[in-house]
Each structure stands twice: as structure tokens, then as C-alpha cells.
Amino acid sequence: MKIPRNEHFLYFFAFLLALGLRLFALGSAPLSDFEADWALQSFDLARNISLIPDAQPGYVLPTTALFFLFQDANFTARLLPALAGSLLIFAPYGFRRQLGQKAALILAFGLAIDPGLVTLSRLAGGPMPAIAFTVLALALFAAPGGSRGTRGAWGGIAAGMALLSGAATISGALGLGIAYGAARWTGLLAGSAETAETETAQNPARGSLPKRKITLFFGAGTVLLAGTLFFLYPQGLLSWAATLDAYLALWQQGSDIPAGRLAAALFFYAILPLIFGVAGAARGWLKKRAPERALSLWFLAALLLPLLMPGRQVGDIAWALLPLWALAALELARYTRCDEQPLPGIGLAGGIFALMTIIWLTIAALDFATPQSLPRYYIVVIASLLIGALGTLLVAVSWSVKAARAGLVWGVSAGLIIYTLAAMFGASQVRANTPQEWWWPAPTPKHADLVSDTLADLGLVQSGRTDSLDVISLVDTPSMRWSLRNIEGVVYANAITMDTALPVVIAHPNNPLPPIWEQLYRGQDFGWQQSPGWETALPPNVINWLINRNAPVVTDAIVIWARLDLFPSGTINPPEGVEDINVDEALPAP
Numbered sequence: 018m019k020i021p022r023n024e025h026f027l028y029f030f031a032f033l034l035a036l037g038l039r040l041f042a043l044g045s046a047p048l049s050d051f052e053a054d055w056a057l058q059s060f061d062l063a064r065n066i067s068l069i070p071d072a073q074p075g076y077v078l079p080t081t082a083l084f085f086l087f088q089d090a091n092f093t094a095r096l097l098p099a100l101a102g103s104l105l106i107f108a109p110y111g112f113r114r115q116l117g118q119k120a121a122l123i124l125a126f127g128l129a130i131d132p133g134l135v136t137l138s139r140l141a142g143g144p145m146p147a148i149a150f151t152v153l154a155l156a157l158f159a160a161p162g163g164s165r166g167t168r169g170a171w172g173g174i175a176a177g178m179a180l181l182s183g184a185a186t187i188s189g190a191l192g193l194g195i196a197y198g199a200a201r202w203t204g205l206l207a208g209s210a211e212t213a214e215t216e217t218a219q220n221p222a223r224g225s226l227p228k229r230k231i232t233l234f235f236g237a238g239t240v241l242l243a244g245t246l247f248f249l250y251p252q253g254l255l256s257w258a259a260t261l262d263a264y265l266a267l268w269q270q271g272s273d274i275p276a277g278r279l280a281a282a283l284f285f286y287a288i289l290p291l292i293f294g295v296a297g298a299a300r301g302w303l304k305k306r307a308p309e310r311a312l313s314l315w316f317l318a319a320l321l322l323p324l325l326m327p328g329r330q331v332g333d334i335a336w337a338l339l340p341l342w343a344l345a346a347l348e349l350a351r352y353t354r355c356d357e358q359p360l361p362g363i364g365l366a367g368g369i370f371a372l373m374t375i376i377w378l379t380i381a382a383l384d385f386a387t388p389q390s391l392p393r394y395y396i397v398v399i400a401s402l403l404i405g406a407l408g409t410l411l412v413a414v415s416w417s418v419k420a421a422r423a424g425l426v427w428g429v430s431a432g433l434i435i436y437t438l439a440a441m442f443g444a445s446q447v448r449a450n451t452p453q454e455w456w457w458p459a460p461t462p463k464h465a466d467l468v469s470d471t472l473a474d475l476g477l478v479q480s481g482r483t484d485s486l487d488v489i490s491l492v493d494t495p496s497m498r499w500s501l502r503n504i505e506g507v508v509y510a511n512a513i514t515m516d517t518a519l520p521v522v523i524a525h526p527n528n529p530l531p532p533i534w535e536q537l538y539r540g541q542d543f544g545w546q547q548s549p550g551w552e553t554a555l556p557p558n559v560i561n562w563l564i565n566r567n568a569p570v571v572t573d574a575i576v577i578w579a580r581l582d583l584f585p586s587g588t589i590n591p592p593e594g595v596e597d598i599n600v601d602e603a604l605p606a607p
Contacts, residue, residue, distance in 0.1 A: 027122055032106045035129035038445070039099040039138045044092030046449035047465035048141060050546070051458040053495035055142030056094040059084050060502060062250060072263035074253035075150075075181030076142055078246040089502065094141040101149035102138025108149075109346075111156025115308055116343065119353055124346035130434075131342065132286045132441040136456040137332050139445055144185030148335055150178040151189050158232075169231035176232070177239025181257055184264035189336045192322055196315035205310050267328035273459075276324045277554030279334050282455050283320075285563065286440050287338060289433035290345035293426075297348030309344060316340040331455045352426040361416040362424035368408050369428025372401045377436075381564045443566065452549040453566040460546035462496055463572060468543050469500050471577060472521065476504065478583045479520055489513060490523040492575050496546070497523075522578040530578055538578040546573040 048056055058070045059080035070077040076097055083093040106125050113121035128134055137145045157172035179186050244253045283291055294316070301309020316337050323333035379397045405428075413421035444454040450461045476486035487506040490497060491513065501507045513522075522530065522538070530538060549556075550569025556562040557569065 024118060024122065028107065028110055028125055031122075031125040031129050032103060034126070035106045035135075036099075036103040038129065038135050038441070039102050042446060042449075043095050043099055043139060044090055046091070047462040048091055048094060048496060048499050049450055049458060049461045050495045052094065052141035053499035056080065056089075057495055057499055057502070059094070060089050060499075063089065067252075069252045070250075070256040071183075072256050072259040073142065073181070073183030074244050074256045075146055075178050075183070077256070078243065078250055078253050080141075081250070082246060095139055098140060098143055098145040099138050101146040102134060105134070105145075105149040105152060108152045108156040109343075111153075111158075111160035112343075114161045115159065116347060117350060120343075120346040120350040123349050123353075124343055127290060127342040127346060128339075130437060130441055131290075131338060132437060132444045133282070133332070133335055133338055133456055135441050136444045136449075136454070137335055139449070140332070140457070144183075144188075144332055144335055147179055147182035147185035147189060148339070150175045150182060151186060152339060154179055165228050166231050169228040170235045173232040173235030173237075174239045177236040178243060180236075180240055180260075181244050181253075184260060184267060185333075187260065187264040188267075188322060188333065189319070192319035192336055193315065195318040195322075196311065199314045199318070200311050203310075205307050205314075267326055270328040272327060272329050273552065274329055274331060275552070275554045276329065278455060279320075279323055279329060279331055281554050282331050282334060283337070283341075286444070286455075287341065287437075289430070289437050290338070290341045292345075292429075292433070293348040294341040294344035297344040300348065301344075309347060312340040312344050312347075316344065330458055332458070349426070349430065352423050359420070359423075361412050362420040362427065365408055365412045365421060365424030366427035366431065369405055369425060370431045372405045373428070373432035376401050377432075380560060383560060383564075448566060452547050452570055453562070453568050459548040460573065461548070463544040463547050465496060465500050465545070468545070468575070468577065471541070471543075472501070472504065475521055475579055475583050486521060487519050488521040488523060489519050491528050492523050492525060492545070494546075520580045520583055524576055524578065526574055526576055534578075538580055539584065540576045540578045542574050542576045544572045545575040547571065548573075 055071070055073070055076060058068065058077045061068055062070070062077070062081040063084040079097050080094060083096060087093055106129050109116065109121040109124040109128070112124075116124065134145070137143045137148075154172050154175035157168050157175060160168060240257070241254075242248075244257050245251050246253065297309055298313035298316070300306070301313065319337035319340065320334060322336075323329045326333065376398050379394050379401075383394055409421050409425050412424060444456055448454050450457050452459055452461055472486060472488065473483035476483045479486055484503050485505045488501065488504065489508045489510055490501065491510060493509045493511070498509075524530075526542060530540075548571045550571045551557060558567070561567045
């Protein structure tokens with residue numbers, strides 16, 4: 018297959034687009050408990066604290082190297098998933114023989130802008146490295162042409178990194194295995210196997226798989242070297258061995274996320290691939306096309322597994338987004354050209370896009386406070402849909418069915434692309450790490466940056482340094498430890514009984530200071546973490562959430578108590594009996 022030079026440029030442009038969307042303001046949002054738990058393991062290893070990481074050495078150990086070489090920051094904690102998510106864009110290039118050049122390009126751009134994939138690429142410790150390296154390994158094995166040894170080497174490296182990427186790799190491999198078994202059982206692969214044998218006989222370089230020994234050698238070498246960070250941390254292999262246990266634990270622990278929210282996330286965040294993917298799957302089954310049938314089986318398996326898993330998260334359906342986008346790309350590729358009278362199709366597409374804009378603005382203008390006005394808005398929406406259907410029918414009758422069909426697809430696609438971009442920017446940038454966006458594991462941080470700035474100011478007053486302050490914290494969560502990681506003088510405790518008042522105390526509102534301290538401190542409460550305030554699949558007011566992302570939120574607050582002498586002109590007169598400090602079950606700072 019001869020690849021035009023402009024196709025290479027388009028893939029490179031899709032990669033740059035994906036990289037920019039994933040790296041822009043990557044460190045602006047504070048780390049949640051989920052992210053901080055992973056980042057703290059890398060932080061401790063970078064400080065030569067001996068520990069056995071959790072079952073994702075493919076994230077922990079490279080991030081340890083980043084912390085050691087650069088800085089332990091939010092940006093570097095999220096850098097590896099962002100780079101892995103960007104490399105995922107090259108995977109469709111390896112499947113262009115199976116999908117076709119147009120569909121593969123559409124798939125690359127779809128993966129670049131998908132809201133769920135972009136958001137998960139900005140999640141420290143998330144499933145994106147497992148997804149990206151697994152699919153890249155499969156793409157290298159399936160890619161036509163090229164040196165068998167080179168493809169085997171790079172495929173082995175990608176497979177090795179996938180094996181080190183935690184329980185998400187097992188989840189994805191299980192979905193692929195179920196789909197493959199179902200395809201073989203139904204005989205869907207028989208025709209594909211015969212075609213592959215024919216191509217291999219006609220052109221051995223094109224149809225042959227990579228050399229197995231080279232793949233195994235580089236795969237094992239990657240597990241050994243990356244899994245120990247070049248033998249600096251041999252305990253990484255122990256954490257890799259616990260991957261299966263980590264996956265099985267997901268089937269034993271519960272989750273407060275209902276299964277319906279995962280299905281709803283597909284509808285609200287991936288409506289474009291959902292519409293055209295379902296259409297492509299239906300066409301594939303009706304016309305008995307093996308690629309569409311196999312992809313639809315993969316989609317169903319990848320969707321059902323997280324729906325059934327008790328320890329589910331919304332991000333677990335990311336595996337289902339890949340075959341869904343592939344099905345949508347195959348369907349959209351059929352409408353990239355309209356040789357018969359393109360102008361009517363273009364005009365219809367513009368009209369459909371305008372009507373979709375009117376519908377969206379009408380929904381956005383809904384006044385939920387006055388229910389009697391809602392029928393007026395419903396009339397506008399229904400009228401817009403009828404006008405769109407009538408316009409499509411007129412083009413089909415006056416010109417051709419192909420022109421009408423192409424115009425309808427172009428117009429709907431344009432409107433849904435704008436919606437997808439808006440949802441992507443909202444989830445990854447505007448409302449990053451907030452409970453209003455479903456891709457972020459709860460609880461999410463709220464005013465962590467403000468807390469850090471406040472403690473830095475207090476440190477300047479006490480010691481003249483922003484990283485030195487005597488603090489005792491009764492709040493011991495991963496996100497708190499991450500926020501205070503570089504402050505000297507931090508002590509964590511489950512309970513305190515003090516006779517000497519430390520300069521700063523961090524506590525929950527339900528943990529008041531001892532009465533003897535009330536005249537020595539001033540306190541300020543901060544919203545520390547927030548979680549979704551609804552237990553059902555959808556928020557109470559779905560339309561209001563869809564337009565404005567307004568939904569109930571439960572906030573967990575903390576109080577920072579600062580001693581009076583840390584304020585300008587502040588002095589303290591210790592009450593009688595205040596002499597020394599006793600900390601019950603105190604834990605040293607990491």
C-alpha cells in the first residue's frame with residue numbers, strides 16, 4: 018500500500034493536536050486522592066524511601082525518574098499518561114489496511130479530540146498507558162510492510178509497557194479475548210483468515226507477522242528494565258506480579274457509581290461516535306462485513322465488563338471508546354465525498370448545522386423556574402427537527418438520495434464535532450478534576466492551591482521560608498500529603514492532646530480545638546474535597562447539567578488554625594498549664 022506524503026502530514030498533525038490538548042495547562046488542577054496516591058509513591062522512591070509500589074510499575078517508576086530529573090509537580094505527575102495518550106493517535110496508521118486510509122485518518126482525529134480519552138490522558142495513575150501501549154502493540158503487529166524485525170522490536174517494547182501498566186491492561190485484554198473468542202465461535206474470522214493467507218502468499222512482506230523471537234526478547238527486556246528502572250528498584254517486579262490481584266480486587270470491592278452512569282457517559286460525552294458507530298455496526302451485520310462485526314463484538318465486551326464489575330469507575334469504559342470510534346470512522350468514511358452534485362449536499366449540511374445550533378440555543382434558554390414557558394421551547398425544537406427532515410427530503414427528491422444523505426451526515430457531524438470539542442474542553446480544562454465531570458475519580462480537590470498558598474504565607478512569617486512551617490495535621494489523605502510534601506515540620510496525627518500550641522493546626526470542622534486554645538488561634542475554613550451529590554445515574558436536573566454543568570456537590574471542609582503571633586502585631590499570652598506537646602499516634606510526614 019503506497020502511502021501519500023500528505024497522509025503522513027495529517028497523522029503528524031493529529032498527533033500534534035492530541036499532544037497540545039493533553040499538555041496544555043496539565044498541572045493547573047490539583048491532584049485528587051486517586052492521583053496523589055500514585056504520585057506519592059514516585060515521590061517517596063525519588064527520595065530513596067524503600068517501598069513496594071502498587072501494581073502499576075509502568076507509571077510509578079518512570080514518574081520517579083521524572084521527579085528525580087526535573088521536579089515533583091502536578092505536571093510531571095501527569096506527564097506519562099499524557100504522552101501515552103498522544104502516542105495512541107499513531108495506532109490507526111497500523112490498521113489502515115483493515116480499516117482503509119480514510120477511516121484510519123478519521124479514527125486518528127477522533128481519538129485526538131474524544132472527551133473521555135483526553136481527560137483520562139490527564140489523569141495520573143489512570144488507565145491511559147495500558148490502553149495506549151496495548152493498542153500500539155496490536156497496531157505494530159497488524160501493520161503492513163516494513164521490516165519484520167523492526168515491527169517485532171517496537172511491538173515487544175509496547176507490549177512490555179502494557180504489561181507494566183496495571184489492572185487496566187487485564188481489563189482490556191479480557192475484553193479483546195472475549196470478542197476474539199466470540200468472533201471465532203461465530204465464524205467471523207474465517208473470511209479474514211483466508212484473505213490474510215492470500216495476501217501473505219502474494220506479498221510475504223505485507224502480510225507477515227513480526228518475528229516472534231524478537232518480539233519476546235524486546236518484550237521481556239522492557240519488563241525487566243522498565244519494571245526495575247534499569248535495576249535501580251528491583252521491587253518493581255514484585256508490584257508487577259501483583260497486577261492480577263489488583264484486578265481481582267475490583268470484583269470484590271464496591272463502588273458508589275451506578276452502572277447506568279457509565280452508559281450515560283457514552284451518550285453525553287461520545288454522542289458522535291455512538292450515533293455513527295451504531296449505524297456502522299448495523300450496516301456491517303446486515304451486509305455481513307467482518308471488520309464491523311468484530312468491532313461491534315469488541316465494543317459490547319468492553320462495555321459489559323465495567324458495567325458488571327462492582328468496583329467500576331466511569332473511566333473503565335475507555336476501552337469501549339476505541340471500537341466505537343473505529344465503527345464510526347468506517348461509517349463516516351463512506352461520506353467523505355459526494356461526486357454527484359455536491360453543492361446541494363453542502364447547502365443542506367449548512368442548513369442542518371444551523372438548525373442544530375438553534376436547537377442547542379433553545380435548550381440553553383430554558384427557564385426551569387417557570388414550567389409554564391417550557392412548551393414554547395419544545396415547539397421550537399420540534400419545528401427545527403421537522404424543518405431538517407423536510408429539507409433532507411426535498412434535496413433527495415429534487416437532486417439525489419446520495420446528495421441528501423451526504424448533506425445530512427456532514428451537517429450532523431459538524432454540529433456534533435463542535436459539541437465534542439466543547440465537552441472535551443469542559444472536562445479537561447474548564448472543569449478539570451471536578452465532580453461535575455464524570456471522568457475524574459471522586460473525591461476531587463477544591464481549594465488545594467489556596468490552602469498551599471496560605472501555608473506558604475504563614476511559613477514566611479514564622480521562618481522566612483515558604484517550605485518551613487511547624488504544622489500538625491489531623492487530615493491525613495493522599496491529597497493533603499501531596500500538598501504538604503515539601504514543607505518541613507509537618508506532623509500527621511489521628512488525635513492530639515497538647516500543652517504547647519503549635520503555630521498551625523489543620524483539622525476537620527468536627528475536630529474543634531481544645532478549649533484552652535480558643536484565645537490563642539484564629540481559624541479559616543476551606544473547601545478541601547468535593548464529591549457528586551447524587552447517587553443515581555443522572556443528576557436531578559439533566560438538562561441543567563448538560564447546558565451549565567450544574568449538579569449537587571458535597572463538599573468536605575477543613576479548618577486551618579493559625580496561632581495569633583503569626584499575624585501582624587499578634588501576641589499570645591499562654592494560659593496556665595501550657596508547657597509542652599503530646600501527640601497521640603503521630604505519623605511523620607512522608
